[in-house]
Amino acid sequence: MSSRSARALGFTLLLLLTGLSPLVMTASADPSIHLSVDSSHVILEPGQSTNVTLTINNNGSSIESYNLSIDDSGLAAYWEIVAVDETVDNVFPTWSKNTTIIVRLGEGATTVDSGSFDVTITEPDQNINSSITVYLSVAPYYQPSLSSVGSSLSTTLAGGNLSLSFTAENLGSLADTFLLDVEVEPDLSGWWANHSNTTTPTNQTNSTGNSTNGTNSSSNSSLSVLMYGNSYTSANSLEMLVEDIVDSVGINGTVDANTGGGMTIADHRQKIGTIGDQWNTSLRGSDWDYVVLQDQSQIPSLPTNDTNWQASKNGTVEASTEIEAEGAETVLFMTWGRRSGETSPQWHQYNINQNFTVMQERLTEGYTRYAENISTAGNTVWIAPVGLAFKTIHDAVEANGTNATQSGNLFYDLYTGDGSHPSLKGSYLAACVMYSTMSGEVCVGSNDSVSIPSSVKLELQQAADDTVFNQTAGMSYYPWEVSGASAFGMGGSIPNGWYLQWVDDEVSNLAAGSSQTVTLNISVPTNAIPDYYGFRLTIGSTNGNVTTSTVMVVQVEAENELSMSFTSHGDLFLPGQTTLTEVNVTNIGNGVLDLNWVAGLYAGSLCQVALPSPQNLGVQPGDVVAVPIAITVFQSATSADGCSVILAVDTPLSEVIPGGLLTLFIDFDELVNFSLTGPSTSVDLIPEQGVDYEVRINNTGSEQVTFYLDPVQHPNLTTSLVSSSGVTVAPGEVGVWTVNTNGPSGIYGIHQQEFTVTYGGMNASLSVDVNAVAVDDITVVGPIDGRIIITPGQTSVLPIEVINSGTSELELTASILGLPSSVNGQLSDSSLTLSRSESVTVNLSISASLSATPSTTAITVSFGQGGTQSSLALDLIIEDRQEVVINSAQYEIDAHPQGESNLTLQITNLGTNADTYIIEISSVETNNWYSFSLSDLTLALSSGETKTVVLSVLETKSGAPVDGFNTAILVTSASTGALGDTFVVVVRPVVASAEIGLLGDVASAKPGESVYGSIILTNTGSGVDTFTIDSVGVDCGLSTSVTLAPGLSSDALPWVCIVANDAPAGMKTVEFRAVSSMRSNIVIEQSVGYQVEPYWPDNSLVAVLLDEGKVSLGIDSSTSTIVTLQNMGNVEVTGQLDTMGTDTGLLRIEWMRVSDGELTNEYTLTPGSSIDFKLTLTSNVARSASASVVVQATSLGSGVLTTDDSVALNVDIKGPELPPNGLAFPLGLSVSQPAALGTMGLGWLIAILAIMVIRRSRNNSDEDSSEDEKENEDEEEEKEQTELGYNECRLDSDNKVNCPECDARLGVPRGSEPPFRFTCPKCDNKIRVIE
Secondary structure (H helix, E strand, O other): OOHHHHHHHHHHHHHHHHHHHHHOOOOOOOOOEEEEEOOOEEEEOOOOEEEEEEEEEEOOOOOEEEEEEEEOOOOOOOEEEEEOOOEEEEEOOOOEEEEEEEEEEOOOOOHHHOEEEEEEEEEOOOOEEEEEEEEEEEOOOOOEEEEEOOOOEEEEEOOOEEEEEEEEEEOOOOOEEEEEEEEEOOOOHHHHHHHHOOOOOOOOEEOOOOOOOOOOOOOOOEEEEEEEEOHHHHOOOHHHHHHHHHHHOOOEEEEEEEEOOOOOHHHHHHHHOOOOOHHHHHHHOOOOOEEEEOOOOOHHHOOOOOHHHHHHHHHHHHHHHHHHHOOOEEEEEOOOOOEOEOOOOOOOOOOOOOOHHHHHHHHHHHHHHHHHHHHHOOOOEEEEOHHHHHHHHHHHHHHOOOOOOOOOOHHHHOEOOOOOOEOHHHHHHHHHHHHHHHHOOOOOOOOOOOOOOHHHHHHHHHHHHHHHHHHOOOOOOOOOOOOOOOOOOOOOOOOOOOEEEEOOOEEEEEOOOOEEEEEEEEEOOOOOOOEEEEEEEEEEEOOOOOEEEEEEEEEEEOOOOEEEEOOOOOOOOOOOOEEEEEEEEEEOOOOOEEEEEEEEEEEOOOEEEEOOOOEEEEEOOOOEEEEEEEEEEOOOOOOOOEEEEEEEEOOOHHHOOOOOEEEEEEEOOOOOOEEEEOOOOOEEEOOOOOEEEEEEEEEOOOOOEEEEOEEOOOOOOEEEEOOOOEEEEOOOOEEEEEEEEEOOOOOOEEEEEEEEEEEOOEEEEEEEEEEEOOOOOEEEEOOOOOEEEEOOOOEEEEEEEEEEOOOOOEEEEEEEEOOOOOEEEEEOOOEEEEOOOOEEEEEEEEEEOOOOOOEEEEEEEEEEEOOEEEEEEEEEEEOOOOOEEEEOOOOEEEEEOOEOEEEEEEEEEOOOOOEEEEEEEEEOOOOOOEEEEEOOOEEEEOOOOEEEEEEEEEEOOOOOOOOOEEEEEEEEEOOOOOEEEEEEEEEEEOOOOEEEEEOOOEOEEOOOOEEEEEEEEEEOOOOOEEEEEEEEOOOOOOEEEEEEOOOOEOOOEEEEEEOOOOOOOEEEEEEEEEEEOOOOOOEEEEEEEEEEOOOOHHHOOEEEEEOOOEEEEEOOOEEEEEEEEEEOOOOOEEEEEEEEEEOHHHEEEEEEEOOOOEOOOEEEEOOOOEEEEEEEEEEOOOOOEEEEEEEEEEEEEOOEEEEEEOOOEEEEEEOOOOOOOOEEEHHHEEEOHHHHHHHHHHHHHHHHHHHHHHHHHOOHHHHHHHHHHHHHHHHHHHHHOOOOOOOEEEOOOOOEEEOOOOOOEEEOOOOOOOOEEEEOOOOOOEEEEEO
8 A cells, every 4th residue: 555545544544533532531630720910010100090901810610709809918008999899690611700909099109109009809619719929019190380479469550570489390200491481371160169258379380291180079060051963962872971971970950952864064054044943943042162073973074175074064163153142152962983094985085094094084084174164253162072082992992902993892882783883881981082172071980770781881971081181281172271282273372562471481300299489570562452361481491291280360550640631612501502522531541430510609699500321431541532512591591691511420539530530611602592473374466566565583692683584586576675684673572574465367376475585594585475366267278270161961060269368267158150151050068167277279160051052151269258258250151062982782792713703892982062983992901812893983973863883703723811801992083083982891811611411320330240331421611512422441331522501501411431351349420521522621520439349259268278288397397388368359358377287286386477577467458459378387396297287367357257278287206316215135134224324324435435546546547537537528428419300409508598599698597406497588489498
């Protein structure tokens, strides 16, 4: 045996032994306890704490519970060691459990306080224990301190100097060198609280380094927060978690949230701006301290030029403006990266967030950019760095060598299963960050009720506190930060003009526990405004990079002074009146003043003083205010009198303000007052005659005055003074002027004459009513030539205008004089009433009888009232009459293309003399369609004679307007050439039209039967016409012609139609057509409807045909055949296929409609159509069997439901040969199946070994001969395959076939096994696939 064969045999035996190894029992070890810690050496600074994780490994064989004890007797008192669990229960064999030990180091510890403690784990049943030692070290500690010597408040004047002393103290454990600095402290609220309560004067804060960063207490009594977010906020009700933490520390918390799945900040901004929306009303309905904005989880990480990022950025700025307007401040909720980043294609199509770390960095940058834009807009903004707290835990897990994205660690547990949304632990971590961000207090020690194991809760609290108070301190994320450069553009520097300098800004090598006095020199600028100025003094350790600070306040005291002046010298102080004047007061000091004023008389007794506004509050340096003073002069005073007034600031004598007193000297002015009066009633004026009247002036002033009266110019009146223009009047007396007013003719009614008097800056005016008396006057206007011409038998109307040219109202009477007896005259108005300037047109109608002779007569038309009258003279001229008229019984004529149409006209001479008349035809419109002729072109007519003329019309061209063509017949006098009369004739083309009426008919038949009826044709045109009548598209035995006069109908015309044998059921129509012979374009059509009745042979709607009569298939295989349905009737049928027969339960049946490949058994067939279905039969048994399948079609057509069956399809199912149960031997011996299988397995093993040995010993030539033999065998197998028949093919190695018809390469239906049939989708050829 070769070495390879030996190795193969050995490997086989090894496999057999390995298979038997589970039957061997393993040995058990002695019970023991193995302990380990994640950190065997803990180094802390005073005030810090940490957790040590103890791992207990159960190396025993049973479930154990252990007791835990700690020996810290050798430690200094600064150390506190606390075990979270006193017992660790239910540790399974070979498993381990962790427990937490909290290590805290108190303030004041030094490096000499280092030590160790022992942890002992005891199994109480067997009293077995193990111990482990943890070493503790105190880290070097640096802590500078700076405090004022005396009060932290110093006072000085503007331009003053201060030299202040402070104590620098080393509170650390090592010698250190300190650096001193000073900067502005804009917020003095905390300093004032300490200063007012007389507590510690230094108000120190620890900005960085190694001391604790806050205590778990609150100075605020309440905290009100509104949150806008999406599912990151709504998950686990984040607002309730924050409120629980806030309430647990004694703060009255109100936290509410508006959330919506997937919402962006742009979405929140839109809803905040929608009036009536909950987002809008909740913001404006309460007084919120902070409003939290959370964006969609990915948008802040996108590039800043992305439209979604820009929309969110703009949304934060606009929302913060709304928040600021409500008195709240904005907090941005920085979310976290996804647990594994974005590992698959995202909606934003950027491949930028490959893992958590990268995504968190981009989110941090995005939220910071949002904050910068909000701050640039002038709004306050803070950041809650929840995502950075997630990063704190992530980095700690990774630092321990653990893959944070794999389950089993705290970072993994911050998420739900989707790796995006927060678990309860993740939401609790976010709540802690939110609380610390807005309150400035640590979360460790919270007594909230959130259901999380205490050890995990503590770890989450510590991660939140570390993120807020250590990692991000000084970044201006938080509202409680009081110093440091702002990340968002806030902060300040030393005010201009101030000088603050340490005498020595370095304290060198100060021993631990010792102190040193340092001095700060301050110079205040001369223009400093009195106020309290805060400065933060910082001391920093150069060795430990630790700073602390204290606040110092400098009060710049005010220096007050006023300047007062009286500049209202133009004010008038009149006897009997009160004048409101004012004094200008300027604050020329440097302090803000509240001024209370007093005023009184200094000299004189004829006036009184009052102050309407005795206060001016908050007067800034440099401001000028006006102090109003009311001075009342007594009635008895004269212009020669006056008084003196004092205005002063009302202050105690010890606080007198320089310049706060002013004396005013008041001179009284002359009182000017007078009034004008005129006539008590209106003055009557006769135009062009004039009238005199008086105007009076009453002097109620204090002096004797000469007044001058000025009449105001009037457009219709002329007024002048009869007396002197000036009149001198003593005080209390009355002066008189006499004036005359006149006016031109034509004016009437009331007119106002105005008068004015001016004296001493005062004007008085008077309006006198002047009544112009009315005057009568009449004007009559007729024709310019003064003639009226008329012919016998005619009437002429002449308009005459009557005008009231006076100023009174007139009632006139009209009359006509001088008419001859053959003429009658009449006025349209015999009496008139005219108001002033009114005019009326009166019509004079003159009628001459037929007997009137030509003549000229003078007539007069008169209008008058009382003694006022006006007349119009006219010449009445009578001339000869010439008149002719044309009449006809009709004015329309229908023109026919087949002959002339005539119209008779009557022409009558109505003149007084015989005359000859010319008759003409004149087309009003262009004529292209007719020819016209007249029977006479001239007629001689005596007076009163009538003759007739015939007009003939022939249509020469079709297309004339159907609404008529207008032609005029003109009659002209041959003697005078004047047109006598015109008659318009409307010519229309004759109309060809007809109607086809239906009589009773048979309107229903089956295919092959007849429908019949009759029609009647009526001529609805305007002329006799012949119509050709026949049926359209089908022979119904009707083809004839009829001639009908207008309005007449034909006899009944019968028709018969035979229904086609292939006509589908339903409504059909036959069309009848009548054509006019007069106008061939006139075609009249009428449809007759009839019903083709449903019909099918032998009551069978559908024929069901099978492609095969018998099929066979194996177990777990299928076969297919084609079922064809044929619609046998003339109606559309719908239905579905089903199967019946014997043993059909052995088969699974599936239908597919071949036309569209849809898996369905439903069909719709139009008349005479067919459809194919593929019926697939699948074996449902694992044995040989047979079945008979009948396809049944249930069809509905024309309301009839039928079932039609196919012939039976025989199905043969071929099952497998059953294996023997064991082995039988001669002589009656047998072996059971298990034994037989074992024997066979051993035989196979021996055979395999033998084959391996044989194959290893063969040479290459044997291999070549084997390949030749295999090729020969393949050739023989190819020869053994049977030839393909018509439309047959075989499956190739890819389970595909080539269509014999179109040579398309096709995939076959899934699960098909040869032999089976299917249809080629390319050419619809039915293919048979054989083995």
